[in-house]
Amino acid sequence: MEFKNLAIRKAEGLGWVTVNRPDKLNALNRQTVAELLQAFESMRADEEVLAVILTGSGEKAFVAGADIGELANLDETEGREYARRGQELTRVIENFPKPVIAAINGYALGGGTELAMACHIRIAAETAKLGQPEVKLGLIPGFGGTQRLPRLVGKGRALEVILSGRMVTAAEAFNWGLVNRVVPLERLAAETEALAKEVIKNAPLALGLAIEAANRGLDRPLDEALDIEAEIFGQACATEDAREGTAAFLEKRPPRFRGQ
Numbered sequence: 001m002e003f004k005n006l007a008i009r010k011a012e013g014l015g016w017v018t019v020n021r022p023d024k025l026n027a028l029n030r031q032t033v034a035e036l037l038q039a040f041e042s043m044r045a046d047e048e049v050l051a052v053i054l055t056g057s058g059e060k061a062f063v064a065g066a067d068i069g070e071l072a073n074l075d076e077t078e079g080r081e082y083a084r085r086g087q088e089l090t091r092v093i094e095n096f097p098k099p100v101i102a103a104i105n106g107y108a109l110g111g112g113t114e115l116a117m118a119c120h121i122r123i124a125a126e127t128a129k130l131g132q133p134e135v136k137l138g139l140i141p142g143f144g145g146t147q148r149l150p151r152l153v154g155k156g157r158a159l160e161v162i163l164s165g166r167m168v169t170a171a172e173a174f175n176w177g178l179v180n181r182v183v184p185l186e187r188l189a190a191e192t193e194a195l196a197k198e199v200i201k202n203a204p205l206a207l208g209l210a211i212e213a214a215n216r217g218l219d220r221p222l223d224e225a226l227d228i229e230a231e232i233f234g235q236a237c238a239t240e241d242a243r244e245g246t247a248a249f250l251e252k253r254p255p256r257f258r259g260q
């Protein structure tokens with residue numbers, strides 16, 4: 001599958017998806033959103049890919065927002081559909097059955113922050129900056145920023161970022177829980193890959209079920225969320241991987257998971 005705005009590679013169980021518009025600081029235009037949807041669908045179907053790393057090309061930007069040229073003349077109906085298309089992408093990533101890790105190598109602004117927040121784990125370079133500057137354009141975040149940011153960092157901090165439009169440093173983002181780790185830029189790819197390889201040693205079906213349980217239970221009343229967890233735990237118990245994993249533990253040997 002050929003892409004104009006993405007670079008794709010696979011190695012050792014990992015799929016790398018790199019937004020590749022360095023001359024535009026990897027800004028998201030309609031074509032890039034469409035290509036990302038195609039890329040993730042391909043990664044979903046590829047049995048060799050056990051986890052996905054999402055990043056941007058170059059050292060300046062992860063994704064520096066949406067393509068402003070496409071936003072300039074949207075009317076109400078077009079704006080709604082534009083937002084829904086971006087939300088479709090972030091939902092696909094958030095609910096992806098394989099772990100998705102964002103390697104935030106530079107500016108992650110607007111749609112870039114929204115894309116990163118949809119990932120299951122976020123690792124940022126020390127030089128990275130995140131933000132939702134849409135109000136500076138007379139707009140608001142439209143790819144999930146007004147909803148995911150409060151869920152990750154709390155309503156007060158989220159509204160400070162959204163209403164001021166200011167950029168947040170990687171250190172601030174870590175302190176707030178917006179990113180999981182901060183590493184030197186030159187170590188970003190290696191650290192992200194090492195974490196991804198640590199994750200994919202585990203049972204593939206269990207990883208997907210754990211993601212589903214966390215997503216479905218979030219913001220539900222605790223009793224309801226625990227019911228969801230018990231339901232999905234039961235599904236995990238019925239897998240061959242669960243029988244293999246428990247047997248391997250009891251037999252003191254490494255497990256041989258098959259994703260079944």
